[in-house]
Amino acid sequence: MTAKPTAARENILKVSDLAVSYGGIQALKSVSFEVKTGEIVSLIGANGAGKTTTLRAVSSLVPYTGTVEFKSKSGEVLNLATVPQHRIVKFGLAHSPEGRGVFPNLTVLENLQMGAFSRTDKEEIAQDLELCFASFPRLKERVKQKAGTLSGGEQQMLAIARALMAKPSLLLLDEPSLGLAPLIVAQIFEIIKKINSEGMTVLLVEQNARMALKISDRAYVVETGKISFSGRGKDLLGDPRIIDSYLGGH
Ligand code: ATP
Numbered sequence: 001m002t003a004k005p006t007a008a009r010e011n012i013l014k015v016s017d018l019a020v021s022y023g024g025i026q027a028l029k030s031v032s033f034e035v036k037t038g039e040i041v042s043l044i045g046a047n048g049a050g051k052t053t054t055l056r057a058v059s060s061l062v063p064y065t066g067t068v069e070f071k072s073k074s075g076e077v078l079n080l081a082t083v084p085q086h087r088i089v090k091f092g093l094a095h096s097p098e099g100r101g102v103f104p105n106l107t108v109l110e111n112l113q114m115g116a117f118s119r120t121d122k123e124e125i126a127q128d129l130e131l132c133f134a135s136f137p138r139l140k141e142r143v144k145q146k147a148g149t150l151s152g153g154e155q156q157m158l159a160i161a162r163a164l165m166a167k168p169s170l171l172l173l174d175e176p177s178l179g180l181a182p183l184i185v186a187q188i189f190e191i192i193k194k195i196n197s198e199g200m201t202v203l204l205v206e207q208n209a210r211m212a213l214k215i216s217d218r219a220y221v222v223e224t225g226k227i228s229f230s231g232r233g234k235d236l237l238g239d240p241r242i243i244d245s246y247l248g249g250h
Contacts (some may be wrong), residue, residue, distance in 0.1 A: 009036035009037050009038055009039070010036060010037055010071065011034045011035065011036055011037075011069070011071065012035055012036065012037045012070065012071045012169060012170050012201050013034060013035040013058070013068070013069070013070055013071075013170060013203065014034045014067075014068075014069040015031060015032055015033050015034065015054075015058065015066070015067070015068050015069075016032045016066055016067045016069075017030050017031075017032055017065070017066035017067070018030070018031040018032070018054065018057055018064055018065075018066035018067075018068070019031075019064060019065045019066055020050075020053050020056075020057050020062055020063070020064045022062075026225060027050050027053045027225055028050045028053055028054060028057065028064070028225045028226075029224075029225040029226050030066070030226060031050070031054055031066070031222070031225070031226065031227055032066075032227065033220045033227060033230070035170065035201060035203050036201075037071075037169075037201055038196075038199070038201055039201055039202070039216075039217040039218060040192065040193075040196050040201075040202045040204060040215055040216045040217055040233075041202070041203050041204070041216060041217065041218050041219065041220070042203075042204045042205070042206055042212040042213065042216040042218075042219040042220070042233065043055075043203070043204070043205045043206075043219070043220050043222050044205075044206055044207070044209040044212055044213070044219055044220075044221055044222070044242075044246060045207075045221055045222035045223055045246075046207075046223070046245075046246075047207065049222040049223055049224060049225070050222050050224070050225045050226075051174075051205040051206075051222050052098050052174055052175070052205060054205070054222065055095065055097075055172050055174050055203070055205055058080070058093075058095075058172060058203070059085070059088060059093065059095045059172060060080055060081070060083070060085040060088060061085065061095075064081075067079060067081065068080040068081065070088075070091065070092075070093055070170070071169075072091040072092050072169075073091060073092040073169050078091060080093075087118075089118045089166050089168070090118040092167075092168050092169035092170060093168055093169075093170050093172070094115075094163040094164070094166040094168035094170070094171050094172065095163065095172040095174070096159045096160055096162070096163040096171065096172065096173050096174065096176070097159075097174050098174040098175045098178065098205075099175075099178070100155050100156055100158070100159040101159060102147040102148075102150075102155050102158050102159055102162065103147055104146065104147050104148025105146060105147075105148060106146070106147055107143065107144050107145060107146055107147065108139050108142050108143050108144070108145055108147060108150070108158060109143045109144065111147050111158055111162050112129060112132060112139070112158070112161060112162055112165050113125075113165075114162065115161070115162035115163060115164070115165030115166050116128070116165040116166060116167075117166075118166055119166070119167065124167075125165070128164075128165060128167060129165070132161050132164060132165060135161070135191070135194070135195075136157050136158075136161050136191075138154055138157060139154070139157060139158060139161055142154065151184075152179055152180050152184070153180050153181075153184035153187065153188065156176055156180060156184075156188055157188070157191065159176075160173065160176065160188075160191065160192075160195075164195070164200070168200070169200075169201060170200075170201045170202075170203065171195070171200055171201070171202050171203070172203050172205075173192065173202060173203070173204045173205065174205045175205055175206060175207065176188050176189075176192065176204070176206070177189070177206060177207075177208045177211060178207070185208065185211060186211075189211050189214070189215055192204065192215060193215050196215075204216065209242065209246035209247060210237070210246075210247055212233075213233040213234070213236050213237045213242070214233065214234075214237065215233070216233035217232065217233060218230065218231065218232055218233060219231065219232075219233050219236050221236075221241075221242070221246075229241065
């Protein structure tokens, strides 16, 4: 991927000293990272390292200590701890969760309409639906089909498209490749690259480190609730620590 200049860009998200406990288990200890406007940033790491918990904390889906600062669509920097959870999407942060979370008994169209629930701009919603179908022609073909009857790859496309219908400025994607065949995984990563090239900032959680690093401007490695190191995606692809632990060795 062509390197995009990031030095001059502003933070859209700044996470500092994030800590989360589930009962007595401390899932995150002190996680700090940032995402700049226009970037794809990945969090990679082993099963149970804390990647999903990090995204859930950013979206205020779990209680946390530390701070999450988000630059809203209007340019105001918000401390997300002070924003009611259901209003976060309206400020420009959309979350496509692990396991996709589509509504299986609703049609593709109804799922997409649900994605726009926080919006009132009816005409623009209709236009965005058309744009969405242009980006995801498979969804257009299956518009009246119940989401639960779609293939895994199509459900993942629907989960991404539904999040985009909120018209966010930052898209959180949790394990979009989970459970999908390699060919479909490649398609999903192409879609993420395309969305980003059209201006969407993406924070991606992935166990498929190779694919994630290939499309990421920068990445952070999460190990047992902490960031152990970080770097540019293409540099990390050649880093022996990544090769040995996350890319199956030399
Ligand atoms: P995975 O790829 O398996 O989702 P992850 O890096 O996203 O891994 P998390 O799901 O964030 O990791 O889990 C971090 C730690 O928190 C793990 O030890 C996990 O067992 C624990 N954990 C996650 N969710 C809960 C929960 N709801 N209750 C208790 N412990 C949890």
